[in-house]
Structure formats: structure tokens, C-alpha cells
Amino acid sequence: MFTTKSFGDNSLVFVYDYHAGADTLLMNHFHVEGSEGLGGPAVEVKEDTLWQYIIQISSALTAIHSSGLAVRFIDASKVLVSRKSRVRLNSVGIMDILRFEGNAAPQNHIPRYQQEDLVAFGHLLVCLATGNLSGHHGDNYNTAMNIISKKYQKDLVNLIQ
Numbered sequence: 001m002f003t004t005k006s007f008g009d010n011s012l013v014f015v016y017d018y019h020a021g022a023d024t025l026l027m028n029h030f031h032v033e034g035s036e037g038l039g040g041p042a043v044e045v046k047e048d049t050l051w052q053y054i055i056q057i058s059s060a061l062t063a064i065h066s067s068g069l070a071v072r073f074i075d076a077s078k079v080l081v082s083r084k085s086r087v088r089l090n091s092v093g094i095m096d097i098l099r100f101e102g103n104a105a106p107q108n109h110i111p112r113y114q115q116e117d118l119v120a121f122g123h124l125l126v127c128l129a130t131g132n133l134s135g136h137h138g139d140n141y142n143t144a145m146n147i148i149s150k151k152y153q154k155d156l157v158n159l160i161q
Helices: 025-029 047-066 094-098 106-130 140-151 154-160
Strands: 002-004 011-013 079-082 086-089
Touching (some): 047 086, 047 106, 106 140
């Protein structure tokens, strides 16, 4: 991270590793219409692929949470998938900068942030399993769970619930 005036203002620039050929889950599994990123599924997510995502993302969350940290930003546009379905979490740490809490003791908020990570992970799984980016919202949840229970085996359905 660094600041610059190269863009004609005071800019804060975040720098992450570049992974050639990597796409986001949003790009891989959803049609993106305009700039809103809404639309139907581009490719149905097969159960074995969904399990690969679950294992890798949950392993990353375990490592991050066991270090006393939180991701704070998990959605289809921020999870990268590179060759051989290798998953990488993107934009980790940005929320700590954008929503800096000043004098508040950050360690007091970590358990809440970690819980929010798990909820966001669940929302991501519902979106992927249903092919609907808003599948986890309000009344859509019951419909989403019906769709998931018809498409996937019971172990996966139980995990997502």
C-alpha cells in the first residue's frame, strides 16, 4: 500500500500479487450485465467444484482466523480462481483501511468480524449453488434452499444451511 499524487489527487493504492489467467468466481459462474454484476448463471457449478471451493476457502479462513485476523470482504467478485481451480482470497485487509475505527481497540471487534466472514462465506455458497447473486437475501433464502436441495447431495445441503 502506498499513497501517490500521480492521478491528480491524493490516492491510496493497494498492491496485490498478480495471478495470470485468474478470474473471479463472478466472472466464472455468472453473466455480468453492464457494471452491476447481476444476471443469471454463466456456468452451473458442479458439486465437486463447489466442494473444492468450500475446502480451499474454509482452509484460508481457518488460517486467517487462527492468526487473530478477519478477511472482512468475501463475495464472488473478490475470490480469484486460477489454473487447476486454485482459490485465492482477494482484497484482504482493505476494509481495515477503508473503515478504520480510530481509537477503538481493533482486537475487541475481531470475533464479530470473523463471524461476519463466516456469514459472508455462507452467502457466497448460496449464490454459487443457486446461480443467483441475490439468492441469500430475505424471502429468496427459502427458495434458494429448495433449489439447492434438488441439485446437490444432502451433505452439501446440510453444510450450506
